[in-house]
Amino acid sequence: MSITKILSITLAAAILTGCVGNPVEAFKLSATNLQDRQIQSRVYKKIKEESILAASAAVFQDMGYTLSESETRLGVITATKDADATDGGQVALAIFAALFGGGQAAIDDKQRFTTTIVVLPRGSSDTHTVRMTMQRVVWNTQGNVSKLETIKDETVYKTFFEKLSKAVFLEKNI
Amino acid sequence: MKTLIITLAFISLVGCQTLSQQATGGGGTQLQTRQLQTKNVEDITKTQALRASIATLQDLEFVIDKADFVLGSVTATKLTYGIIKITVIVRKTKRGVTIRANARQGKNPLADPLVYQNFFTALDKSIFLVKNKIN
Numbered sequence: 001m002s003i004t005k006i007l008s009i010t011l012a013a014a015i016l017t018g019c020v021g022n023p024v025e026a027f028k029l030s031a032t033n034l035q036d037r038q039i040q041s042r043v044y045k046k047i048k049e050e051s052i053l054a055a056s057a058a059v060f061q062d063m064g065y066t067l068s069e070s071e072t073r074l075g076v077i078t079a080t081k082d083a084d085a086t087d088g089g090q091v092a093l094a095i096f097a098a099l100f101g102g103g104q105a106a107i108d109d110k111q112r113f114t115t116t117i118v119v120l121p122r123g124s125s126d127t128h129t130v131r132m133t134m135q136r137v138v139w140n141t142q143g144n145v146s147k148l149e150t151i152k153d154e155t156v157y158k159t160f161f162e163k164l165s166k167a168v169f170l171e172k173n174i
Numbered sequence: 175m176k177t178l179i180i181t182l183a184f185i186s187l188v189g190c191q192t193l194s195q196q197a198t199g200g201g202g203t204q205l206q207t208r209q210l211q212t213k214n215v216e217d218i219t220k221t222q223a224l225r226a227s228i229a230t231l232q233d234l235e236f237v238i239d240k241a242d243f244v245l246g247s248v249t250a251t252k253l254t255y256g257i258i259k260i261t262v263i264v265r266k267t268k269r270g271v272t273i274r275a276n277a278r279q280g281k282n283p284l285a286d287p288l289v290y291q292n293f294f295t296a297l298d299k300s301i302f303l304v305k306n307k308i309n
Contacts, residue, residue: 021254021256023277023279023284024289024292025255026234026254026255026258026289027277027289027292027293028234030235033233036235071241073221074224074228074241074248076228076238078239114237114251115237116237116238118228120304121307123306123308131232133232133236135237135252135253136253137253148253149254150254
C-alpha cells in the first residue's frame with residue numbers, strides 16, 4: 001500500500017470521526033434575522049406579562065404540547081410534542097423504488113417539535129412582544145435522525161399567533 | 175497488514191484521552207477559556223442581561239431548554255451545524271453584570287474565540303434593544 005493511500009484512509013477516518021460544519025457561523029446573525037424576527041413575533045397591548053404567559057401555555061395545551069420548561073420571571077416557556085412524520089410523497093417514492101428492485105428505502109417516521117415562547121416588555125406599560133421559535137428532529141423508519149432543523153415556514157407562525165390572539169382575548173375577558 | 179495496523183494505531187492515538195480529561199476537560203487553559211467566554215457589561219440589571227441573552231439566542235435560532243432566574247442561567251439548543259448547546263450565566267457585579275457563555279457542538283467543546291466574539295456581538299445588539307425597551 002502506498003503512502004498516499006495510507007494518508008487518504010487516515011484523513012478520511014479523521015474527518016468521519018470529527019466535524020459537522022463550521023460552528024463559528026452558527027453564532028453570527030443570519031442575513032434574514034430581522035425578517036425571521038418579524039415572522040416569529042407579535043405585539044400585544046393592554047395585557048400583563050403573566051396573562052400572556054398563561055394564554056401561551058393554554059395554546060400549547062390546545063396544540064397537544066407538554067411544557068418542558070418555564071421561568072415566568074424571564075418570560076420563557078418551552079414545550080415539546082411528538083408527532084407522526086410520515087410524508088405521502090416519500091411513501092410513494094419508497095413503493096416505486098421497491099417495485100423496481102431498489103430495496104426497502106428508509107422514510108420519515110416520527111418527529112419531535114420543540115417550541116419556545118419568550119415574552120419581552122416594551123416601552124409603554126402592559127405592552128409586550130411575544131416571540132415564538134420552533135425546531136424539529138425527524139427520525140426515519142430505521143430509527144436514524146433524518147432531519148434537524150429550525151422551522152421557518154411562515155404559515156406555522158401565522159397559525160400559532162392566530163390561536164394565541166384568541167387565547168389572549170379570552171384571557172383579557174375572563 | 176502492517177500498514178493497516180499502523181493506520182489503526184494512529185487513529186486510536188488521535189482520540190486518546192484519559193477518563194479524567196474526558197470528564198473534567200483537563201487542565202491548563204482554565205483562565206484563558208474563562209476570559210474568552212466572558213463579557214462584563216455595566217449599567218444593566220440581571221433581568222435585562224438575562225432577557226437580552228434569551229433574545230439573542232432566539233435571534234441565533236436556538237430554542238431555550240432551561241432558564242433559571244435565581245441562578246442566572248439559560249441553556250439552549252440549535253439544530254443546525256449538528257447539535258449545538260450553549261449555557262449562558264449572568265452574575266451580578268458592583269457595576270453591572272458578567273455574562274459567561276460556553277458552547278458545545280455534539281461532543282466537542284467550542285474553543286474558537288470567534289464563536290464567543292460572534293455571540294457577544296449579537297448580544298450587544300439585544301442589550302441595546304432590551305435596555306431601551308425596543309423589540
